[in-house]
Amino acid sequence: MDNEDSITKLLRLKRYEQPPEEYFQNFLTEFQTRQRSEVIHRPLMHIAWDRFSSLFVMPPIPKLAMASSVLAAVFTTAFILNWSDDVEPSSLTLTSSGAVQLDSKNQTSPSKVGSTVHYVLPASPVSYASARSF
Amino acid sequence: MEMPETPDEELVRRTQAGDAQAFDALILRFSPRLYGLVYHMTSSHEDTNDLLQDIFSKAYRSIKGFQGKSSFYTWMHTIAVNMTINFLKKRNRRKTMSLDDADNGILNNQDFIEATSSGDPSREANLSELQKRLNESMLKLSHDHRAVVTMFDIQGMPHAEISKVLKISEGTVRSRLFYAHRQLQNYLQEFIDK
Numbered sequence A: 001m002d003n004e005d006s007i008t009k010l011l012r013l014k015r016y017e018q019p020p021e022e023y024f025q026n027f028l029t030e031f032q033t034r035q036r037s038e039v040i041h042r043p044l045m046h047i048a049w050d051r052f053s054s055l056f057v058m059p060p061i062p063k064l065a066m067a068s069s070v071l072a073a074v075f076t077t078a079f080i081l082n083w084s085d086d087v088e089p090s091s092l093t094l095t096s097s098g099a100v101q102l103d104s105k106n107q108t109s110p111s112k113v114g115s116t117v118h119y120v121l122p123a124s125p126v127s128y129a130s131a132r133s134f
Numbered sequence B: 001m002e003m004p005e006t007p008d009e010e011l012v013r014r015t016q017a018g019d020a021q022a023f024d025a026l027i028l029r030f031s032p033r034l035y036g037l038v039y040h041m042t043s044s045h046e047d048t049n050d051l052l053q054d055i056f057s058k059a060y061r062s063i064k065g066f067q068g069k070s071s072f073y074t075w076m077h078t079i080a081v082n083m084t085i086n087f088l089k090k091r092n093r094r095k096t097m098s099l100d101d102a103d104n105g106i107l108n109n110q111d112f113i114e115a116t117s118s119g120d121p122s123r124e125a126n127l128s129e130l131q132k133r134l135n136e137s138m139l140k141l142s143h144d145h146r147a148v149v150t151m152f153d154i155q156g157m158p159h160a161e162i163s164k165v166l167k168i169s170e171g172t173v174r175s176r177l178f179y180a181h182r183q184l185q186n187y188l189q190e191f192i193d194k
Helices: A002-016 A021-040 A044-054 A063-086 B008-016 B020-042 B045-065 B072-094 B110-116 B121-125 B127-140 B143-154 B159-166 B170-187 B189-193
Strands: A092-094 A100-102
Touching (some): A002 B143, A002 B170, A021 B020, A021 B045, B008 B020, B020 B045, B045 B072, B072 B143, B127 B143, B127 B170, B143 B159, B170 B189
């Protein structure tokens, strides 16, 4: 243990290896000069990157508010997707008279419940033959 | 009457708000201590000067991310130790370190002479040899051991503070110190016996 103390005492002598006082004032001046020159000689890539990343800087939002907004956004999206699935026109049928009928049980609008939608189609089928053919 | 010193936290807050002069005050406050830390790990004034510039540049760039979870003092020490160890790893690959870089001014330092003066003329005559051997011994330690010895033995930091800076347990700090001291005892035996 005595040896340990002697080692510590010897090493503490190294505390005196300090530069003179004025060194630290000069150090500050050198630091400021270097900093300015860094700003002037900054690579273009760094400047471009800084500008790009500043586009994504978000204002400080409390974590709870952030989490609840994300949850609200997820629920809204899920609701919208569900709702649009319900009105898919999967139940359109073509009647023999040439009318297209919408199955009433799939209608979502209460005002249209029970009504039949008729789409008027030409009685004779359209000919794809050229009108100029003989 | 002396004006009370502005607390570190206040200077940090002002720097974060864009006040460059507040950071200048932090540099003047911390550079002597950080100089000692880096110098005792590198044993070169030139390298210390360059490294210290880089350390403060890095601190200035990252200060907005400093949240005050640790003290600014600990935060600065962590940056300094990590950057110095990285530098030493690179320098080891170059192996160009010369002990000529070691401080010679210390031999004219009155405090040092008084501290080493024990009334034994042979010891006083060996100041130069002692300084050389101290620096050589430090350079023989691993980077991790050198960092712990510098902070504990030379700078007088407590174990708890060192463990925060190095992000290791206090037990690891003590164990590194134990092995480093054992190694140093071998190198410096002749000065301990005297």
